Amino acid sequence: MPRPSARTRKSTRRPVATVWPFRPTARYGGQVAKALRLETVGGIIMLLAAVAALIWANTPWSDAYYDLQHVEFSPSWLNIGHMDLAHWASGGLLAVFFFLAGLELREELTHGELRNPRDAALPVIAASAGVVLPALIFLLVSAGEAGASRGWAIPTATDIAFALAVLAVTFSACPAPLRAFLLTLAVVDDLIAITIIALFYTDSMKWGWLGLGVVLIAVYGFLQSRGVRSPWVYAPLAVLAWYFVLKSGVHATVAGVALGMLTSPRETPDGRPTNAERADHFLRPFSAGFAVPVFAFLSAGVTLSVSALGDVFTDRIALGVIAGLVIGKFIGVFGGAWLAVRSGLATLGADLHWREIxxxxxxxxxxxTVSLLIGGLAYTDPSQLERVTTAVLIASVLASAAATVVFRRRTRARALLSDRPG
Structure with missing residues (x-):
């Protein structure tokens, strides 16, 4: 029987005792945290945050929204230059999101689909093709536009939480292998995206700061390999590593994914939760309930007037984003999976169907999430960034709607098959 993933494995720790006045608060807080560990709940909260931002940005009080985005918080003692709330959300809060992505990747490599090269071939090849095709389509559509080359990576990313939430809501009969395929696909996609950010969206490198960050990340990994369990040791190391990577000029989310991949999933002799399980247990509710929704709220507020939408559909960079996500991702992922199976590099599971793929x-x-992050790194001009953000939102809605139609039909088809006698 396959070993359950870190996000689904139950902790064996005994609950912390609480005195009477705080028992209801602790109980309700635990229930909220448990709910936030579900992809469906996290995806819905993120969607609500984005909708709230869109509504606010299209009211007479929109100036207050944009003022909130640019509220600066840069204490002099941090020596990090000028950072407003939007930058803290993308460089700070999303580091937690990518830390969890690193945990998921390590889990897949250790216990999941990626531990066996033949099993991993299908989602890895599909994910790789699903990065290359959208980038090529973006460059083809936006060719000749000023600054087009900066945005080629925007349509290469898949949002894990949003995609899994849509799958859970629209495909009640979803077979476990299909969900595993999507999860592995999205995790590999995230790894490629963070590599792209590190290699192509770092304008200047300060090697001394980066060296300090790498040393601390290495110390973190060494202590994990030695079985050290205290979070009071790891938390300061992680924060300092994040700070040094931020100072180096490399996007700080790179530190998050590196630390996540180095967090140990090793079982303990007494059956206690692993370091990876404990980190996932405590950080996932924060990521799903605060970090990602705040980033979505501070990033998704764009003007949706007729003229603004007209600008999107006449801007070839924005059209390249839409075409890359809606067309490029479909052709890349489906075509990559089909070629992997046809060439004999991978097999399609018995409980999977090509229509579901x-x-x-x-x-x-x-x-x-990641497309908005890369869009913010690629374009600093407010008007161009707003058109790109709107394009990502439009593409995400179109992709969700198209997938919903397919999954609804597959739900009915599976229901009919299960009702047949014999």
Missing amino acids: AGVAMLAGVGF
């Missing part, structure tokens, strides 16, 4: 390929066009 097609639905996942459509769903991969939900870029949202």
Whole structure:
């Protein structure tokens, strides 16, 4: 029987005792945290945050929204230059999101689909093709536009939380292998995206700061390998590593994914939760309930007037983003999976159907979190960034709608098959 993933494995720790006045608060807080560990809940909260931002940005009080985005918080003792709330959300809060992505990747490599090269071939090849095709389509559509070369990576990303939430809501009969395929696809996609950010969206490198960050990340990994369990040791190391990577000029989310991948999933002799399980247990509710929704709220507020939407559909960079996510992701993921199976490099599971793979390929066009992050790194001009953000939102809605149609039909088809006698 396959070992359950870190996000689904139950902790064996005994609950912390609480005195009477705080028992209801502790109980309700635990219930909220448990709910936030579900992808469906996290995806819905993120969606609500984005909708709230869109509504506020299209009211007479929109100036207050943009003022909130640019509220500066840069204490002199941190020596990090000028950072407003939007930058803290993308460089700070999203580091937690990518830390969890690193945990998921390590889990897949250790216990999941990626531990066996033949099993890993299908989602890895599909994810790789799903990065290359959208980038090529973006460059083709936006060719000749000023600054087009900066945005080629925007349509290459798939949002894990959003995609899994749509899958859970729209495909009640979803077979476990299909969900595993999407999860592995999205995790590999995230690894490629963070590599792209590190290599192509670092304008200047300060090697001394980066060296300090690498040393601390290495110390973190060494202590994990030695079985040290105290979070009071790891928390300061992680924060300092994040700070040094931020100072180096490399996007700080790189530190998050590196630390996540180095967090140990090793079982303990007494059956206690692993370091990876404990980190996932405590950080996932924070990521799903605060970090990602705040980033979505501070990033998704764009003007949706007729003229603004007209600008999106006449801007070839924005059109390249839409085409890359909606068309490129589908062709890349589905085509990559098909070629992997046809060439004999991978096999399609007995409980999977090509129409369901097609639905996942459509769903991969939900870029949202990472696409918005890369868009903010690629374009600093406010008007161009707003058009790109709007394009990501439009593409994510279109991809979700197309996938929903496919999954609804597959739900009915599976229901009919299960009702047949024999």
